[in-house]
Amino acid sequence: MTSIAIGKDIIRKEAWDKVTGRALYNADYASPGLMHGVLVTSTCAHGLIKSMDYSEAQQMPGVKAILTGDYHPMLTGPVIEDRPPLARDKVRYYGEPVALVIANSKAEAAAAASKIKIQYENLPTVDKPSAAMSKEAPLVHEHIDQYRHVIPEVYPQANSNIVHQVKIRKGDMNKGWQASEVTVEGEFFLPQADHIAMETRNTRAEILPSGDIIVHSSSQAPFGVRKLISQHFGVDLGKVVVNVPLVGGGYGGKAPIQMEFLAVMASQAVGGRPVLIANTREQDISASPSKLSLEAKVKLGASRDGILQAGEYTFIVGTGAYADSGPRMTGSMASNCTGPYKLDNVWCDAYCVYTNHTYATAYRGFGHTSFTFAVERAMDKLAAALNLDPVELRRKNLIKAGDTSPSQVILTPSRLGDVAQCLDKVEKLINWSEGSRVEIDNNRIRAKGVACLWKTSDSPTDAIAAAIVAFNSDGSINLNVGAVEIGPATKTTLAQILAEKMKMDVNRVHVEMEVNTRVSPHHWKTVASMSTYMVGRAVEEAAKDAINQIISLAAIAMKCSPEDLALGQEQVYLKDDPNIYIDLAHIAHGYKYPGGNTIGSQVIGRGTYVMPHLSSLDRENGKGKPGPYWTPGAQAVEVELNLADYTYKILRAATVLDAGKVINPKSAKGVVMGGMSMGLGLGSRESFIYDQEQELQNTSLRSYKVLRIGEQPEYLVDWVETPNANAPFGARGIGEHGIVAIHAALVNALSRAAQVELDQVPVIPELIWQKREEEKA
Amino acid sequence: MFQLTGEGLIELNVNGETRKALVRPADTLLFALRERLGLTGAKPGCENGDCGACTVLVDGWPIKSCLMLAVEAVGREIQTVEGLNGAPIQKAFVDKFAFQCGYCTSGFIMNCQGLINIHPDASDEVMQEWLQSNICRCTSYQEITEAIKSVLITENT
Ligand code: FES
Numbered sequence: 046m047t048s049i050a051i052g053k054d055i056i057r058k059e060a061w062d063k064v065t066g067r068a069l070y071n072a073d074y075a076s077p078g079l080m081h082g083v084l085v086t087s088t089c090a091h092g093l094i095k096s097m098d099y100s101e102a103q104q105m106p107g108v109k110a111i112l113t114g115d116y117h118p119m120l121t122g123p124v125i126e127d128r129p130p131l132a133r134d135k136v137r138y139y140g141e142p143v144a145l146v147i148a149n150s151k152a153e154a155a156a157a158a159s160k161i162k163i164q165y166e167n168l169p170t171v172d173k174p175s176a177a178m179s180k181e182a183p184l185v186h187e188h189i190d191q192y193r194h195v196i197p198e199v200y201p202q203a204n205s206n207i208v209h210q211v212k213i214r215k216g217d218m219n220k221g222w223q224a225s226e227v228t229v230e231g232e233f234f235l236p237q238a239d240h241i242a243m244e245t246r247n248t249r250a251e252i253l254p255s256g257d258i259i260v261h262s263s264s265q266a267p268f269g270v271r272k273l274i275s276q277h278f279g280v281d282l283g284k285v286v287v288n289v290p291l292v293g294g295g296y297g298g299k300a301p302i303q304m305e306f307l308a309v310m311a312s313q314a315v316g317g318r319p320v321l322i323a324n325t326r327e328q329d330i331s332a333s334p335s336k337l338s339l340e341a342k343v344k345l346g347a348s349r350d351g352i353l354q355a356g357e358y359t360f361i362v363g364t365g366a367y368a369d370s371g372p373r374m375t376g377s378m379a380s381n382c383t384g385p386y387k388l389d390n391v392w393c394d395a396y397c398v399y400t401n402h403t404y405a406t407a408y409r410g411f412g413h414t415s416f417t418f419a420v421e422r423a424m425d426k427l428a429a430a431l432n433l434d435p436v437e438l439r440r441k442n443l444i445k446a447g448d449t450s451p452s453q454v455i456l457t458p459s460r461l462g463d464v465a466q467c468l469d470k471v472e473k474l475i476n477w478s479e480g481s482r483v484e485i486d487n488n489r490i491r492a493k494g495v496a497c498l499w500k501t502s503d504s505p506t507d508a509i510a511a512a513i514v515a516f517n518s519d520g521s522i523n524l525n526v527g528a529v530e531i532g533p534a535t536k537t538t539l540a541q542i543l544a545e546k547m548k549m550d551v552n553r554v555h556v557e558m559e560v561n562t563r564v565s566p567h568h569w570k571t572v573a574s575m576s577t578y579m580v581g582r583a584v585e586e587a588a589k590d591a592i593n594q595i596i597s598l599a600a601i602a603m604k605c606s607p608e609d610l611a612l613g614q615e616q617v618y619l620k621d622d623p624n625i626y627i628d629l630a631h632i633a634h635g636y637k638y639p640g641g642n643t644i645g646s647q648v649i650g651r652g653t654y655v656m657p658h659l660s661s662l663d664r665e666n667g668k669g670k671p672g673p674y675w676t677p678g679a680q681a682v683e684v685e686l687n688l689a690d691y692t693y694k695i696l697r698a699a700t701v702l703d704a705g706k707v708i709n710p711k712s713a714k715g716v717v718m719g720g721m722s723m724g725l726g727l728g729s730r731e732s733f734i735y736d737q738e739q740e741l742q743n744t745s746l747r748s749y750k751v752l753r754i755g756e757q758p759e760y761l762v763d764w765v766e767t768p769n770a771n772a773p774f775g776a777r778g779i780g781e782h783g784i785v786a787i788h789a790a791l792v793n794a795l796s797r798a799a800q801v802e803l804d805q806v807p808v809i810p811e812l813i814w815q816k817r818e819e820e821k822a
Numbered sequence: 823m824f825q826l827t828g829e830g831l832i833e834l835n836v837n838g839e840t841r842k843a844l845v846r847p848a849d850t851l852l853f854a855l856r857e858r859l860g861l862t863g864a865k866p867g868c869e870n871g872d873c874g875a876c877t878v879l880v881d882g883w884p885i886k887s888c889l890m891l892a893v894e895a896v897g898r899e900i901q902t903v904e905g906l907n908g909a910p911i912q913k914a915f916v917d918k919f920a921f922q923c924g925y926c927t928s929g930f931i932m933n934c935q936g937l938i939n940i941h942p943d944a945s946d947e948v949m950q951e952w953l954q955s956n957i958c959r960c961t962s963y964q965e966i967t968e969a970i971k972s973v974l975i976t977e978n979t
């Protein structure tokens with residue numbers, strides 16, 4: 046059967062609004078009487094707030110209120126409640142919000158904010174994850190054992206910086222090491238980095254006389270915002286309304302809730318009037334959450350013939366000054382710790398620890414970019430130790446249906462996909478067989494690196510989604526879902542799914558771009574590459590519901606049995622004679638008999654979805670099912686290194702994912718290329734730089750460097766399509782996966798080119814030089 | 823010489839119209855366009871000249887409107903993305919899927935439009951030099967490169 050909308054390069058619904066400047070993002074909406082909040086942030090990474098003098102600020106023109114941590118004391122967090130929206134008594138990272146000035150204009154608020162004088166008494170700092178583990182480490186949180194747990198499965202250790210620990214115990218390690226004739230070990234470091242969504246986070250809030258709290262925010266989680274505002278401000282859930290228009294990039298960074306608390310507090314302080322709080326770029330980098338840091342140790346054992354026998358993984362995950370989703374990511378990393386390889390004997394200890402750095406949250410890949418780097422660098426070391434080709438070693442060990450994951454999920458083709466095919470395809474794309482290290486002349490070396498990946502959703506076990514499909518009287522459809530459009534054309538993809546189900550032109554499916562929690566049906570969050578799957582399933586259900594209604598009504602109108610009818614091209618027709626039909630437009634709002642009597646009414650289909658059979662990880666052995674399926678893939682990079690100064694060019698970067706089914710090839714390719722672009726940035730230049738006092742140094746886009754045009758390699762993308770039995774049209778999530786192993790592939794290539802072991806990112810020329818010098822010495 | 827103290831009314835020539843705007847001497851052109859004239863196509867991304875999201879054309883040249891004071895723009899011809907009317911570069915961005923979230927798009931398109939006006943036959947090097955002043959975090963730049971090249975007059979066409 047030929048498809049109508051699936052597998053087609055449908056141009057995103059809001060495309061023309063975006064190229065004409067008419068697409069509106071949160072801060073583009075003018076609101077008369079809008080007031081502005083400006084944050085004052087900490088200049089100290091760890092210290093007691095000794096005094097705060099805002100007398101001068103209070104006298105400044107236009108100032109309406111100044112809030113500090115005492116204004117509405119509360120502790121927040123999605124896993125463990127450890128974070129005050131405004132610091133109280135002490136600060137735990139450079140950039141932490143300490144006060145909020147509300148004034149008539151942004152300029153007035155900013156002028157007053159600069160007049161606030163704060164004195165800190167410096168405390169010793171925790172500068173990296175491993176330092177946080179030491180017995181003598183200063184405590185970032187003194188009362189870690191007294192915080193409220195939002196989910197039961199989080200295990201903070203009193204009098205330590207360890208907020209969570211996850212263990213994976215699978216198989217028999219003794220047996221594994223005994224069978225290992227060759228072992229390799231490596232230590233790896235991945236620093237913090239930033240999402241750099243081009244739209245900085247911003248929220249405006251107002252409290253109406255009715256008590257309704259209206260929030261407008263650049264958020265990936267409108268329903269999460271609603272829930273927490275309701276909870277923390279003691280207002281009925283339904284009285285909180287969260288609106289999210291188009292979002293200017295998220296990558297996980299707009300899933301946590303930070304600005305929203307502040308904006309509601311600000312509005313409260315000025316009698317409910319609307320207040321906008323918008324991060325400057327510097328605040329978006331230093332005050333709002335970032336990417337976690339990781340110190341990892343990986344030890345792999347294999348038999349002579351290159352079959353993995355044992356894997357031991359230690360992950361120390363730096364979540365910064367507050368836990369946010371750090372514990373969840375730690376679990377996610379541990380439960381997938383091997384990468385897509387078959388290993389019967391697995392031991393993993395993953396710790397989530399506090400440091401005095403900007404706190405961490407979800408970042409495209411949910412921790413997978415970091416641990417995958419460690420695993421894939423270790424695989425290259427093992428290949429070298431065994432004298433095996435890196436692609437060959439991987440191929441010998443790829444995980445297959447029938448094997449189990451580290452958290453002991455039994456894998457099926459539907460759950461796992463086909464990573465072997467991905468590797469085969471990427472090997473050809475990058476032309477591996479022509480040689481993975483070629484000397485071009487005395488100075489220039491071309492080298493290639495490869496890496497494999499897998500990722501599942503790691504969502505809560507009760508995450509739900511829903512969809513409403515309402516027909517217009519002309520037979521077209523309005524689709525309303527709770528997923529946010531943050532960039533990857535989610536809404537257009539959902540329209541394609543609906544159009545295919547209804548067998549109609551996708552242009553006749555109108556999608557509401559904005560989310561309003563009072564109008565839109567529920568969706569957990571627009572994260573984890575899960576929207577197409579979860580909301581897609583709900584859309585399929587809603588389509589089925591609508592079709593049933595349409596066919597029953599048409600059966601009456603056409604005086605036949607529903608079984609005799611079929612739907613397509615906005616007509617309901619007789620299966621055995623399509624020339625006898627009724628237009629959808631004539632039944633979408635009820636069928637009108639020739640005399641005027643009408644039966645039926647507006648067709649409204651509804652659909653819901655919850656992921657079945659997910660379970661949390663067992664505390665002792667990590668057993669549990671973290672997601673409904675995996676998306677696996679393989680990536681490769683080719684570089685050209687100049688030995689004269691260790692500069693390098695990234696020539697080509699390739700990704701093959703098992704997408705299950707590609708719904709919109711051009712959009713999907715773009716999303717994967719975008720992921721690679723971000724990952725190559727992390728591999729080659731991006732990282733937070735802290736000084737001795739743990740003050741973040743690179744808080745602007747001048748000092749925090751991202752990839753720019755002309756620096757990109759040639760990108761190659763291809764697909765494998767092993768359907769996931771539960772997903773709409775078999776489609777697996779692909780939103781994050783382009784980033785996951787690409788910096789591992791990059792650094793595998795650079796290590797090969799430079800013939801040194803590069804075990805950290807970003808790899809800047811100086812690092813290569815340093816390692817070469819160490820090697821010589 | 824034009825002088826402004828305190829807050830004052832200035833006239834800006836935007837997209838072929840004369841518009842009045844109440845500004846302070848310290849207000850940027852970006853602020854005046856967005857907050858006073860409702861032209862929100864130009865976006866703040868850094869307000870420090872680093873990202874290009876705020877790019878508009880001033881007398882035909884791309885300018886980061888966060889780095890220009892509103893008063894400096896008096897008497898000059900300003901074009902924002904809202905003033906482009908079905909320009910080929912807009913269609914090229916749509917056809918090549920050269921954006922995702924779209925937040926950087928207005929700035930990129932205006933920079934491209936400036937390049938097309940001034941160097942319609944720009945080489946790859948010139949094109950890159952111009953567009954390096956803009957950041958896109960969603961796409962890979964391969965799509966944007968394809969879009970601008972489809973509009974520039976290259977040797978092959
Ligand atoms: S906002 Fe003007 S360059 Fe970034």
Ligand code: FES
Pocket residue numbers: 243293294532920921922923924925926927957958959960961
């Ligand atoms: S499309 Fe999102 S930043 Fe360019």
